[in-house]
Amino acid sequence: MAAIEILDLEKSYRVGFWRQRPKLALRPLRLTIEQGEVFGFLGPNGAGKTTTLKLLMGLVFPTAGTARILGMGLDDPRVKSQIGFLPEQPYFYDHLSARELLNYYGRLSGLSAKACSARVEQLLGRVGLSDSAGLQLRKFSKGMLQRVGLAQAILHDPKLVFLDEPMSGLDPMGRREVRDLIQQLRSEGKTVFFSTHILSDAEALCDRVGIIHQGELRGVGAVAELTSQTKGKVEVIFVAPAVPAGLANLGADARVSGDMVNAVLPEEQQEAALELLRRERLKLISLTPVRNSLEEYYVQKLRPAENRKGASA
């Protein structure tokens, strides 16, 4: 059974005051996420990531299509006890302390008072908020609020966790902590579906990614596959005060950085380049195949739309 099956889910809003016209926020989306998978939903701002998450959470209703979560329909009341959700830039009841807020959410999730209290203390420790657990949330920094948000999303030990831009606005340490937490969830066998436009996070964390742009799913791929494909080029780094004269003849794109030279050249010229270094008595530092990056895949998937726009302009 898949964790999430999205079956032609579509959303349009009516905009305008007098003469309302439909605005498509999400074109028919078909996507399957397997259990235990960390799936990154990538796209620029306004691409349709948050709309998709809101549809899955039942916060907005689809214009067409449907989805199943852990085999259950979106309107099945049992679904909500199996999922956790962190909205983008979450805002919580700031009259409550972190402990009170988590207890409130725990009770809403159906935990007993005793179980809830124990779980809250455990989670406060896990997200590093034990010392400020009694402080009202209006005194919390953005990073601390994000940690509270993560804690409330996993409070009731859900099988599936949805995170909307979990690293947005966090400092490097905050981002690192969120990454660690997602990795912990993966090791616990949870399914994580998170949206982001920070590609390095997706590359580090995801099993698969989906690229969405202008409400349309442009591509889905396994990160390991995408980044393991070589581009038929190698990168050679060696110690030299300047680029050796013969290197340009091998089709290399070289630049000097300090006392080292970094050159990218066709794979078939690899042996000739090594021979040149031996001849010139230059010290080789490294030789590695150049791989595709997620960024290139992302740009490639986004590009067709921009080309279309350019053509019509």
Add this chain to the structure above:
Amino acid sequence: MNSRIASIAFNTFREAVRDRVLYNLIAFALLISVAAILVGEISIDIERLVVVNLGLTAVSLFGVVIAIFIGIGLVSKEIDKRTLYTVLSRPVRRWEFVVGKFFGLTGTLVVNTFFMALGVFLALLYVAHKFEKADVWLLAALYFIVLQFLIVCALSLFFSSFSTPLMSAVFTFALFVIGNLAEDLRGFARMTPGVGGGLATIMAYVVPNFSALNVISQVAHGDAVPARLLLYNTIYAALYSAMAISGAVLLFQRRNLK
């Protein structure tokens, strides 16, 4: 009441208390103290009448203002601040959320009314130096005031489920004013023939009958409140509130939370 509704109601009550809604009690205490002292100085033999009239009217107005201004923001504020997202992504049904918010606000108003009623009784004791047997009917008048709050809360929730907070406040306050004239409206409907009379009759029965829930003048004169009226008003307020809440739930049930 299920545990989710109870949790939402308690959180709403706690929010109102921490947002210093109960600070209105200070203004009320000042008003009733000054009134009691002035009445004691200038009134002869009608101190009780003046204090009861003034005190209970103030209890009603303070409560209605709170009911309207918190009621209109009960759901809309949660949507604007997006606190609702993390609530509705849990096993909480939308109707449970609306009903929980309603109970939370009415709970706040009951506590508020309790302390204001205490103030009225203390002021009464100050000017009359003793309680009379007929003062027990003040409790009936206070109970009816609480029933008014139930209806006002339900109406503000209903209006806020489809209009802006400002318009919701205007609609609710307008209905409160018209509802206080409901008996006159019914009288006017009886006297008016034809289509106008029919429309006036419909209008008279659609608006909440707050005048039936206002026995302040009666109890100020020491008159008893019939048990039948207690029963009818209880049923009326429960049904009217339930209808308004149901309307709010129906509208909220299909609302897209953008």
